[in-house]
Amino acid sequence: MTDFMTAIQRSRAMSAVRSTETKIEETLQTELHRRGFRFRKNVKDLPGRPDVVLAKYHCIIFVHGCFWHQHRNCNRAKLPKTNESFWMKKIADNVTRDKKQVRALRRSGWTVITIWECRLKNAHTRDVTIENLIRKLQALSGN
Secondary structure (H helix, E strand, C coil): CCCCCCHHHHHHHHHCCCCCCCHHHHHHHHHHHHCCCCCEECCCCCCCCCCEEEHHHCEEEEEECCCCCCCCCCHHHCCCCCCHHHHHHHHHHHHHHHHHHHHHHHHCCCEEEEEEHHHHHCHHHHHHHHHHHHHHHHHHHCC
């Protein structure tokens, strides 16, 4: 299947993607805050500049876009057909960097949780995902 965007359209679309403060991150952060969890956002001192850092729980949450971080078996993770070799390398580099950052964080004693974009898009899966996350955080705190 050919890409439905021209190279210029694809370039514009991709350059509009934000790296922080995305709507999907804000959705999770709003839910956590509403439930009484306090956190820091996009902490520059930690590998990967985590989206959410819950210091009290010694837990880090990454909110990954399915495309940019290649969520396995997810329709949102399909690569564009235009300039395929560029996208394959770019995304592979992202995945490699993610693994390296998670290893470094875990070696430092952090619990690392990844929440995928597709799990927060739909109301039902969002509720289930957040409830599961809350249970994990409560288990970390011993409550």
